[in-house]
Amino acid sequence: MAGEKVAEYERIKASYNAKPNGADYLFLCRSCYAGVVRFRQADGYMSTPCGPHTPIPPASFAARVDEWHRRTKGAEFARLDYRDAISRAKPGDLVYCDPPYTHSQAILYGAQTFRLADLLGVIAECKRRGVYVALSIDGTKRSGDKVCDLPIPNGLFEREVLVNCGRSMLRRLQMSGQTLEGEGVADRLLLTY
Ligand SMILES: C[S@@+](CC[C@H](N)C(=O)[O-])C[C@H]1O[C@@H](n2cnc3c(N)ncnc32)[C@H](O)[C@@H]1O
16 A cells, blocks of 8 residues: 555656646645655755655545635735745735744755845844734754754844644654654744834
């Protein structure tokens, strides 16, 4: 069975890479390793291997799609660089940033050129012109024995809350068979207001 799953995954990945399309992409997102969609920088080839988990059943996935269809009604989606997106915000608007996490995602999401320091500069500019910003970023890992050290300027953020994200998906897969105790993950939510 496991062999069939991998073969089918590779077939759909090859189909996507030959001709990128939404249906294949959706399947790959739900079934690839740790849900981490990784593209080669050189040619954009989707290279993530098949995940060891059993993908979400089609009926459960369909229910989620219906729910998100309801929640996102009226929303406008745009694919553009964060600098362009943020420049559209007006005083009093709220910008939420969920950038690639600096300690674990440098090679993911085509984020090789992303620099957190640049984003922090843009956020400082937002604060100056009255645009509110919420930023989620690496928090504690491994039950809090390491708090990720980030180059955040003093005074940029007024508040910080830790958001419990449950178990780390990557660690869960890496530790298969071992206990999960002590592998909780928290993200930091930093607010300029
Ligand atoms: C942590 S993920 C965001 C996940 C998303 N909030 C979600 O829940 O699915 C970081 C995202 O930043 C995007 N990204 C990287 N560089 C960017 C840039 N310069 N401008 C806009 N987005 C960028 C990546 O493609 C990736 O989708």
